[in-house]
Amino acid sequence: MxxxxxxxxxxxxxxxxxxxxxxxxxxxxxxxxxxxxxxxxxxxxxxxxxxxxxxxxxxxxxxxxxxxxxxQTPAVDSVREQAWHALLAPFLAEFEVDPASIPSGPGxxxxxxxxxxxxxxxxxxxxxxxxxxxxxxxxxxxxxxxxxxxxxxxxxxxxxxxxxxxxxxxxxxxxxxxxxxxxxxxxxxxxxxxxxxxxxxxxxxxxxxxxxxxxxxxxxxxxxxxxxxxxxxxxxxxxxLCPETIISALHRAALQSEAARHTVLTTLFSGRPARGIVNRLIRTLGAMPQGIPLFPLAGNAIGPLRAAAEKRGLGDCSPLWSGQNASxxxxxxxxxxxxxxxxxxx
Structure with a gap:
C-alpha cells in the first residue's frame, strides 16, 4: 500500500x-x-x-x-528544582523573574x-x-x-x-x-x-x-x-516562516539570519533533547547541563524568563526551534x- x-x-x-x-x-x-x-x-x-x-x-x-x-510525567524533584533555579539565577535576576512565581506542575x-x-x-x-x-x-x-x-x-x-x-x-x-x-x-x-x-x-x-x-x-x-x-x-x-504559523518575530528573524546555521541539541528548554538555534542561554549554561528537572518540568522556569526577555526584544531565553537545514x-x-x-x- x-x-x-x-x-x-x-x-x-x-x-x-x-x-x-x-x-x-x-x-x-x-x-x-x-x-x-x-x-x-x-x-x-x-x-x-x-x-x-x-x-x-x-x-x-x-x-x-x-x-x-x-x-511519562515525572514527579517533582525539589533538589533538581532548587539546583535549576540556582543555575538560572543570573538570568532570573536580570529579567526580574521571581523564582517563587515559577509553577511546579507539568506544562x-x-x-x-x-x-x-x-x-x-x-x-x-x-x-x-x-x-x-x-x-x-x-x-x-x-x-x-x-x-x-x-x-x-x-x-x-x-x-x-x-x-x-x-x-x-x-x-x-x-x-x-x-x-x-x-x-x-x-x-x-x-x-x-x-x-x-x-x-x-x-x-x-x-x-x-x-x-x-x-x-x-x-x-x-x-x-x-x-x-x-x-x-x-x-x-x-x-x-x-509561513504566514500560517504563530512563531514570534524574534524566531522569524533568527531563522532568516546566519544564526540558523548553528543549531544544537539542548535540554535547557524542557528537560529533553531538542534541536534549536544557539542563543545566549545555551552559550552561557551549556546545551545540556547536568541535574536539571526532567521533561517537561524544566520548561516551567523557562516560560517566564522567555516572556520577560522577549518583552525587551530579546530571544536570549527563547527556544528557537530549527532543524539543521533551514536553507x-x-x-x-x-x-x-x-x-x-x-x-x-x-
Whole structure:
C-alpha cells in the first residue's frame, strides 16, 4: 500500500506537528494543498483541542493528523528544582523573574483518556505520537476510531518496537530534525542517526511504510529520501516562516539570519533533547547541563524568563526551534511550500 492510499492524501508529504509554533491554520493549508497537515496537541487541553479540531474542520474536508506526546510525567524533584533555579539565577535576576512565581506542575501532558474522548468525537484520519506510544488501552481506543497510527523512531530498535506494537507507518526522525527528539527506548544520544543513515535501515527491516524526517527542506531532499526507499517525507522547519504559523518575530528573524546555521541539541528548554538555534542561554549554561528537572518540568522556569526577555526584544531565553537545514525556510504560504516540496516526487 502506498503512503497516499494509507493516509488518504494526494501527496506523500506530511507537515510536521510543531507545538507552540502553529495551530489549525497551517494544518488546513497543507491539507488543502494535497499534503497531510498536522495539528500538535501536546500543549493543548482537551477543551482547546476540541476547539482547534472544530476550526480545522471548518477550513478543510481533507484528511489530517493530530499529534500527541506519549511521555511519562515525572514527579517533582525539589533538589533538581532548587539546583535549576540556582543555575538560572543570573538570568532570573536580570529579567526580574521571581523564582517563587515559577509553577511546579507539568506544562505538557501525555496522551490521556480525556484526549481519547475528543478523538472519538472528531475521528481524525491520522493520529501520530512522539516518544513512543501511549498505554495499550488508550492506543486501542484511538485505533477503534479508524485512525491510522504513526509514531517517530530515531533508531532501528525503536522502529522495530513500533511495528511490533501496531503502528501503520514509522516516521524516521533523523538527527538533523528540529524540535524534540522522539527517542524513547534509550536516552543515549550516541545512538541517534542522521536521516539518510536511518531511513534505509528502517526500510530494509520493516514491513510498514517509512516516512523520512529531518533535514528535508526542499525538492532535492524529498527526491533523495524517496531514492533511499522512503514512502514519504515529514517536513517541519521549511514551514516555520509561513504566514500560517504563530512563531514570534524574534524566531522569524533568527531563522532568516546566519544564526540558523548553528543549531544544537539542548535540554535547557524542557528537560529533553531538542534541536534549536544557539542563543545566549545555551552559550552561557551549556546545551545540556547536568541535574536539571526532567521533561517537561524544566520548561516551567523557562516560560517566564522567555516572556520577560522577549518583552525587551530579546530571544536570549527563547527556544528557537530549527532543524539543521533551514536553507529553504522562506516566508511563503504553506500551499506554495508544499507545491515546491512535491516537485521532488517527479
Amino acid at each position: 502506498t503512503l497516499t492510499s494509507l493516509l488518504g492524501t494526494e501527496l506523500p508529504i506530511i507537515q510536521a506537528p510543531m507545538a507552540g509554533a502553529q495551530h489549525h491554520t497551517l494544518a488546513a493549508a497543507v491539507c488543502n494543498a494535497g499534503g497531510l497537515g498536522s495539528l500538535p496537541a501536546a500543549m493543548l487541553s482537551a477543551e482547546a483541542l476540541d476547539t482547534q479540531l472544530r476550526e480545522l474542520r471548518s477550513l478543510t474536508d481533507r484528511p489530517f493528523n493530530v499529534n500527541f506526546f506519549a511521555h 505538557r501532558q501525555p496522551f490521556s483518556a480525556a484526549m481519547a474522548e475528543v478523538l472519538e468525537a472528531h475521528r481524525p484520519a491520522v493520529v501520530s505520537f512522539h516518544f513512543g506510544l501511549p498505554e495499550p488501552e488508550l492506543l486501542q481506543r484511538v485505533k477503534a476510531t479508524g485512525a491510522k497510527i504513526l509514531s517517530s523512531a530515531t533508531t532501528l530498535e525503536e522502529g522495530l518496537w513500533l511495528q511490533e506494537h501496531g503502528v501503520d507507518a514509522v516516521i524516521a526522525q533523523g538527527l538533523e530534525a528540529g524540535g524534540h527528539r522522539g527517542m524513547f527506548l534509550s536516552e543515549d544520544l550516541s545512538t541517534q542517526l542522521g536521516t539518510f543513515a536511518l531511513v534505509p535501515q528502517l526500510v530494509d527491516a520493516l514491513q510498514v511504510p517509512v516516512i523520512a524526517s529531518g533535514g528535508i527542506a526542499d525538492a532535492r531532499g524529498v527526491a533523495a529520501a524517496m531514492v533511499l526507499g522512503a514512502s514519504g517525507v515529514q517536513v517541519g522547519t521549511a514551514y516555520l 529553504a525556510c522562506q516566508a511563503l504560504p504553506a500551499a506554495e511550500i508544499t507545491r515546491r516540496l512535491a516537485e521532488g516526487l517527479k
